[in-house]
Amino acid sequence: MSIDPKTAMATADDVAKLVGVSRWTVNRAFKPNASISPKSRAKVMAAAEELGYAPDLLAASLASDRSNLVALLIDDFANPHKLQIIEQLTRILRGHGWDTLLVNTLNAADAPSALLTASQRRVDAAVLIGVQFNDQELESALGARRVRKLILFARQSENPNTISICCDDQAAMTTLTDYVGEQGYTRPLFVAGPQTTSAHLLRKETFVSRWQQVHAQQLPFVAVPAYDPQLSYQAVADHLRTDGERPDILVCENDALAMGAMDALRFEFNLRTPDDIAVIGFDDVPQAATPQYQLTTYRQPIAEMVNALVDVLKGTADMETLNQFSGQLVVRASA
Amino acid sequence: MSIDPKTAMATADDVAKLVGVSRWTVNRAFKPNASISPKSRAKVMAAAEELGYAPDLLAASLASDRSNLVALLIDDFANPHKLQIIEQLTRILRGHGWDTLLVNTLNAADAPSALLTASQRRVDAAVLIGVQFNDQELESALGARRVRKLILFARQSENPNTISICCDDQAAMTTLTDYVGEQGYTRPLFVAGPQTTSAHLLRKETFVSRWQQVHAQQLPFVAVPAYDPQLSYQAVADHLRTDGERPDILVCENDALAMGAMDALRFEFNLRTPDDIAVIGFDDVPQAATPQYQLTTYRQPIAEMVNALVDVLKGTADMETLNQFSGQLVVRASA
DNA sequence: TTGTAAGCGTTATCAC
DNA sequence: GTGATAACGCTTACAA
Numbered sequence: 001m002s003i004d005p006k007t008a009m010a011t012a013d014d015v016a017k018l019v020g021v022s023r024w025t026v027n028r029a030f031k032p033n034a035s036i037s038p039k040s041r042a043k044v045m046a047a048a049e050e051l052g053y054a055p056d057l058l059a060a061s062l063a064s065d066r067s068n069l070v071a072l073l074i075d076d077f078a079n080p081h082k083l084q085i086i087e088q089l090t091r092i093l094r095g096h097g098w099d100t101l102l103v104n105t106l107n108a109a110d111a112p113s114a115l116l117t118a119s120q121r122r123v124d125a126a127v128l129i130g131v132q133f134n135d136q137e138l139e140s141a142l143g144a145r146r147v148r149k150l151i152l153f154a155r156q157s158e159n160p161n162t163i164s165i166c167c168d169d170q171a172a173m174t175t176l177t178d179y180v181g182e183q184g185y186t187r188p189l190f191v192a193g194p195q196t197t198s199a200h201l202l203r204k205e206t207f208v209s210r211w212q213q214v215h216a217q218q219l220p221f222v223a224v225p226a227y228d229p230q231l232s233y234q235a236v237a238d239h240l241r242t243d244g245e246r247p248d249i250l251v252c253e254n255d256a257l258a259m260g261a262m263d264a265l266r267f268e269f270n271l272r273t274p275d276d277i278a279v280i281g282f283d284d285v286p287q288a289a290t291p292q293y294q295l296t297t298y299r300q301p302i303a304e305m306v307n308a309l310v311d312v313l314k315g316t317a318d319m320e321t322l323n324q325f326s327g328q329l330v331v332r333a334s335a
Numbered sequence: 336m337s338i339d340p341k342t343a344m345a346t347a348d349d350v351a352k353l354v355g356v357s358r359w360t361v362n363r364a365f366k367p368n369a370s371i372s373p374k375s376r377a378k379v380m381a382a383a384e385e386l387g388y389a390p391d392l393l394a395a396s397l398a399s400d401r402s403n404l405v406a407l408l409i410d411d412f413a414n415p416h417k418l419q420i421i422e423q424l425t426r427i428l429r430g431h432g433w434d435t436l437l438v439n440t441l442n443a444a445d446a447p448s449a450l451l452t453a454s455q456r457r458v459d460a461a462v463l464i465g466v467q468f469n470d471q472e473l474e475s476a477l478g479a480r481r482v483r484k485l486i487l488f489a490r491q492s493e494n495p496n497t498i499s500i501c502c503d504d505q506a507a508m509t510t511l512t513d514y515v516g517e518q519g520y521t522r523p524l525f526v527a528g529p530q531t532t533s534a535h536l537l538r539k540e541t542f543v544s545r546w547q548q549v550h551a552q553q554l555p556f557v558a559v560p561a562y563d564p565q566l567s568y569q570a571v572a573d574h575l576r577t578d579g580e581r582p583d584i585l586v587c588e589n590d591a592l593a594m595g596a597m598d599a600l601r602f603e604f605n606l607r608t609p610d611d612i613a614v615i616g617f618d619d620v621p622q623a624a625t626p627q628y629q630l631t632t633y634r635q636p637i638a639e640m641v642n643a644l645v646d647v648l649k650g651t652a653d654m655e656t657l658n659q660f661s662g663q664l665v666v667r668a669s670a
Numbered sequence: 671t672t673g674t675a676a677g678c679g680t681t682a683t684c685a686c
Numbered sequence: 687g688t689g690a691t692a693a694c695g696c697t698t699a700c701a702a
Contacts (some may be wrong), residue, residue, distance in 0.1 A: 009481065011694095011695060011696090012695070012696070013695080021672080021673090022673045022674080023673090023696085024672070024673060024674085024696090024697090025671090025672065025673080027696075027697080028671090028672085033393065035671060035672090036671070037671065037672090040671080052481065054451060054454070054455050054481065055455060055695085055696075056397075056455060056457065056694090056696065057452075057455040057456050057457075057696095058393055058397050058402065058456060058457050058694090058695080058696090059397055059678090059694070059695035059696040059697090060695080060696055060697070061393050061678095061696090062391075062393045062394055062397055062678050062679070062680085062694090062695080062696070062697090063677080063678050063695080063696045063697040063698080064678085064696080064697055064698080065678075065697090067393065072437070075423070076623070077418055077419075077422035080415060080418070082418070083412055083415070083417070083418045086412070086421075086437070087412040087439060090437055090438065090439035091439045091441065094438065094439060094452075099436055099438070099456065100436065100437050100438075100663075101434055101435065101436055101437075102407070102421070102425055102435050102436075102437040103425065103429070103434065103435075104422060104425035104426045104429060106426065108687055116389060117392075117429075117434065119389065120389050120390060120391060121392050121393060121434065122391065122393050124391075142387060142389075145387060146344065146387060146389065194679065212532035229621075229625070230621070230625075234624075250505040263625060263626060263627065267626035267627070267629075268624075268672085278685085280551050286413070286564075286565070290564070290565075290568075290598060291598060291601075292598065292601075292602070292627060344679095346679060346680090347676095347679070347680075348679080356688075356689090357688065357689050357690080358680090358689090358690095359681090359688070359689065359690080360688060360689080362680075362681075363687090363688085369687095370687060370688090371687065371688085372687060372688090375687080375688085390679085390680075391678090391679050391680065392680090393678090393679080393680085394678070394680035394681085394694090395679080395680050395681070396680085396694095397678090397679080397680070397681090397694050397695070397696090398680045398681040398682080398694055399680080399681050399682080399694085400681090400694075401672090505694075529672035540677080590696085
């Protein structure tokens with residue numbers, strides 16, 4: 001059943017003994033740029049192979065105070081965009097030598113405890129992605145103080161103790177707002193996510209203020225309690241059923257909401273997109289490109305942002321531009 | 336920017352000094368069932384709070400040889416079912432005190448290296464979920480004998496050195512096959528995933544042999560190179576375009592393939608489901624329940640299976656029943 | 671290029 | 687209930 005190694009795991013000392021060198025030499029053989037003769041290294045590596053030795057990363061982390069571990073905190077698994085981000089983050093980080101601890105923070109109340117766990121594992125950084133964790137809670141959480149680097153990914157923050165790697169949401173949303181105007185839509189309905197933190201409010205407020213500035217018109221909106229297509233479906237269906245004036249476009253905070261909204265239009269009201277009501281999203285998830293959605297949306301440069309995260313970890317990042325990434329509007333049939 | 340604790344992190348010794356007890360007493364205060372007086376514990380906890388102390392899990396793992404870490408190896412991020420499994424695994428494991436290392440194994444060749452990394456972090460177990468990793472490769476990776484427990488989740492294995500936590504796929508597929516027959520379908524087309532390992536072939540072979548046994552009829556199939564709806568869309572579209580006889584039902588190895596297949600029917604051929612061609616899947620992903628799919632499928636008891644994984648980690652599992660879970664057919668409109 | 675000594679912060683085990 | 691000793695396997699400095 002279980003693979004119980006009969007003999008204890010080989011250590012650097014065992015290898016050293018076998019080769020007839022010091023433990024340090026064994027260690028150097030495993031360091032890329034260590035000063036060691038090719039001959040010694042070859043001998044060490046051969047012996048290591050024979051004994052099945054590989055350096056113990058736990059002991060290494062303890063001694064060096066660098067874990068090469070990053071904690072990824074997520075609480076929002078209904079949004080398919082998260083799967084994309086997880087994929088890219090884990091892949092690119094691993095390519096640069098970091099492993100990823102995935103922590104499912106059940107809800108906002110659980111986030112401080114998740115952060116504490118991460119700090120106890122001595123992660124080099126904790127990356128919060130979409131976690132409902134407002135700046136105030138962040139400030140007071142013990143875990144937050146214990147974590148070396150606290151990084152908000154794809155989300156802005158006003159907290160000076162955190163590093164925010166994200167698009168310029170205002171700029172992105174302005175692009176999108178102007179596009180909606182140019183296309184001739186006149187009665188937008190904004191479909192927003194949870195209205196819990198200032199960061200969550202940003203896209204909506206940018207859209208609303210920009211629209212009012214140009215069209216001098218109050219805007220209705222729907223608030224969905226989570227970035228979950230099914231909840232969006234319900235909220236949009238309820239709203240359209242009760243509210244009098246029918247919008248001509250649904251401007252959605254992200255694709256998860258947009259897809260649910262579009263489904264509601266089609267299956268609850270038999271409305272076509274974009275002929276009856278247009279829909280526009282944010283994120284460009286894979287499903288957005290499928291024939292049933294053909295969703296017009298805004299794509300963030302995730303890979304670039306992850307590479308910036310790597311720079312932050314290495315300490316070589318340009319901190320000024322970290323929250324100024326810009327993506328692109330992806331125009332499809334839905335709006 | 337980063338939250339560099341000005342003072343070094345407090346250790347158990349610091350707390351001990353402040354309280355005026357020994358380091359071991361501090362440690363006991365943090366152990367649930369340690370023999371320590373409530374008074375001592377309270378004093379220790381107060382001091383710990385003051386100093387921002389929390390036990391270092393790295394040092395604890397090193398000393399105790401138990402990491403409370405599980406590595407999750409995944410190489411298949413296009414399948415939305417993975418997100419569900421990840422969510423439940425991370426949540427339930429965390430509830431029992433295990434953290435999860437998420438390793439993105441880029442491809443089959445990369446899996447041994449991912450396993451090595453995990454072992455170097457001294458994980459208590461490595462869980463392979465959907466990794467294209469055949470039994471032979473498994474065997475050689477196991478040769479290193481570095482991972483304590485190697486667990487295949489939601490997949491069968493013939494390798495006696497691994498622990499397989501999964502449904503009885505033959506039984507499940509037989510249920511499904513019989514349902515298809517009972518519904519009166521006569522010309523099934525099987526939509527299969529990668530034909531790389533024996534485990535991947537299992538569902539298809541079960542369906543084919545069961546069908547032939549009852550209907551004495553050869554069965555066509557399509558092989559999709561990955562569990563990706565988009566690739567399934569293409570493969571199914573190509574097949575239906577070239578092949579003469581039109582099937583009356585697509586039996587898909589899982590929902591990811593089924594959704595792509597259904598999209599192809601609708602958008603490439605303007606065929607309706609189930610009137611023109613029915614579709615049946617496996618997994619019951621959230622999208623399967625949406626109005627556009629209404630997918631008939633088979634749901635595995637993921638939460639139960641994860642709880643079994645916890646038992647395996649604790650060493651309290653009944654090893655006999657680990658690969659005998661049974662799920663249920665979820666009948667919706669698609670077949 | 672190679673070796674030595676002194677930690678890193680815990681836990682296991684035994685004594686008191 | 688509490689305290690002390692010896693690991694755990696590596697890294698950092700420095701010496702040879």
